[in-house]
Amino acid sequence: MPNIDREARRWQLDLAARVGQAVRYWRDDVRGYSASRLSERCADLGYPISRVAVSKIENNVRAGKLELAELMVLARALDVSPVQLVYPSLPYGGVENTPGAEERSLDALMWFVGRGQVHYRLPDPQLAEIAGEEVTDEHRAQHEENQRYAEATRSMHQIDVLVEMESALDRLTSQLRHPSFSGKDDDSVARREAIGEKLSSVVGAMGELLDDFKKAGMTVDWVTELPK
Incomplete structure (x- = not known):
């Protein structure tokens, strides 16, 4: 050690x-x-x-x-x-997340996965001053830590959007390949075209999001083809 x-x-x-x-x-x-x-x-x-x-x-x-x-x-x-x-005591068991920092396990988990804060339930210093409350240097420093964390983890929230898009893509692809959509009648053709349009929209949105990831220096290695 x-x-x-x-x-x-x-x-x-x-x-x-x-x-x-x-x-x-x-x-x-x-x-x-x-x-x-x-x-x-x-x-x-x-x-x-x-x-x-x-x-x-x-x-x-x-x-x-x-x-x-x-x-x-x-x-x-x-x-x-x-x-x-x-964090075995989720959601509301206490945990010492870092030395001396007692938190709810849920708060610690959300920080760990980039969807929380460093300091929870911390009022904005400017709003606190407007309300006539005392704002200490420690309070300001903690607020700045929260801001840096939020900036660094913004992409994690975009990943949530990406996961939703991938789920939509899988769902639409499964629908398109279902035997009930394979008919040559006008109704089946119309339904396939409607799903195809939705697929194109999702793929386009995913491409734009991944371009943003790439510009942010994140790893992007994604290739897809629309189902035929």
Whole structure:
């Protein structure tokens, strides 16, 4: 473990303990796996975690050591999201998200996935001043942190839109390929054309959104063809 102060060490140990307890809950109480079975599933995923290592993670006897690779593979092996291991007390259980920062698990989760804030329920300093409330330097600094976070995570909200578009594309494609739309009568042709127009609209909107992602320096590797 790095040479860190006592409070930081305590937080690190608590975090590892929280994840370990969540791993045990999902492994034993929910999935009914033995530690050996979970170890085998990790190996099948290409990142072996021994039975002994699983036990040590669950019992937090590795001095707080928990690798990101282990977290990812354990979550996949347990068929859960990694955040369910990091924040097992969702939605309203308390969690020390960073040293000394007690939050609701829901707030911590939303921050983690880029859809929340750094500091919750923080009034705007300008509005607070208008209302005659005292605004401290700490308050202003926290507000600036929220603004920087919002700017950095704006693309995460656009990704939500992209996911909705992909769902619409899949839905329309499935409809178009359904046997009930394969007829040559006027009604079937009209329905295919209507769906085709919707598909073209969705693909066009997706292309524009992905262009915005590319301009923002995000990774874009997407090719599609309209169903024939």
